[in-house]
Amino acid sequence: MSNGIFKDHFSTQSTSYGRFRPEYPEELFGYLAGLGGRELVWDCACGSGQASRGLARYFSKVVATDGSAEQIANAHGPDNVTFAVALADKCPLEDRIADLVTVAQALHWFDLEAFYREVRRVVRPGGYIAVWSYAVTSVTPEIDDAIEELYNGIIGPYWPPERIHVEEGYKRLAFPFRTVAAPDIAMTVLWDFEQLMGYFGSWSAVARYKQDKGHDPLPLVRDRLLSAWGDPAKVREVSWPLMLRVGQVG
Template identity: 55%
Template sequence: MSDFKDHFAPVSDAYGRHRPGYPPELFDWLAGLAPHRRLAWDCATGTGQAAGELSRHFDEVRATDASARQIDTAEPRPGVTFAVAPAEASGLPDHSAALVTVAQALHWFNTDAFYAEVCRVLSSGGVIAVWSYGLLETGDARIDAALLSFHDADMGPYWPPERRHVVNGYRDLAFPFQQLDTPEFAMQCHWNLEQLTGYLGTWSAVARCRDATGEDPVERLRSRLDPIWGDLARVRQVRWPLALRVGRVPSAAAHA
């Protein structure tokens, strides 16, 4: 745990308010793959967005995060037990969980150590699901171009190197499991400009930029978006396609 870098402690309060929720259909599908419904582990839970959805399907959800600030900010949810723990040491009993999920966080992990913990924790036939989402889409070419420039050019120097794995949809990360075919899922919201910029303020690169420069880059972006957006109260559809990888632990590994 000594090498854990908490990129989100400075924005934990905003993270809970402004990060979009994951589609319920994703959790319906994942629960249908699980060999039982007794326990699911949501690793790197953040403020608990995925854990809350999992609690609709499982008797118990263990939601862990290495960031104490994120756990402190998480909203209590029935059936969810929050705990501060690194990805490689969940504290769960051997072969107890039917499902392990990691939402928008695998790129921060020591994956070898985490995967060993997954094999220890998952029961026979258990499932691991990891997903990420990159830059949002509004369907307006001018807005999307401004957001792309903000992400790549303005925030480029401030992204941690691990961000490249989010951009390429986790394609280059090892995934040593029996991989399953997945449907397409996407997060969707209907936001005004205030909500959109609130979300942008939760980016780790934005937090690093603020610390380095003493200025808020989101305010500069907003000045570019104001004339494009039109009426500031206007609500637009915002969409993030999910890059999803799902697999089962081989039987031998699950009982090693």
């Protein structure tokens, strides 16, 4: 959502988003649970529920919202997670009830002034907000070079301009809360080759390339990636640095 208009970049690949987006590390949720109260967290722009499921292991209740009905339709989590279609500035929660608000990989889409107003309404005094992003994945230098060809070369023009904020960890976006020091946390998964390709297929720029060109860009780099990967059944460690910003709401 930007300037009051919801930009839905993920509905066309919501199924692959739910299947192939990596799960966040346990270290992240343990840290967030240690900030304060653990009764209720609002996971805003939850997508298919990657962060919601992790939060559910530490908080009594998670209210997970997203502006995309397709994303919510593909979301899943345990019984203490409630999923709902809602824009970032129209949370269904009552006033001053949440211990924490989280935004995973989505802050760059928001009307920040309206969202932060809603955060202050929903969060109890002394509660927290945590936002994070992750940019390009890393595997090995040779594989990373092939990923770079895809990311900045083939589909580079199809990334929305807001993508720069993801790559910068939201450092240039307004964050009008008392800053809390956050740890360095890496997100890692063990994937085979097809899982990596499935992840690339969930990228919004891939969907826009398909719409514009009429064909999938992934085959253009598949052979190079596979040559660098080796046996497609081989499992490799795939990693992303998480860039985390945490603030205390007044």
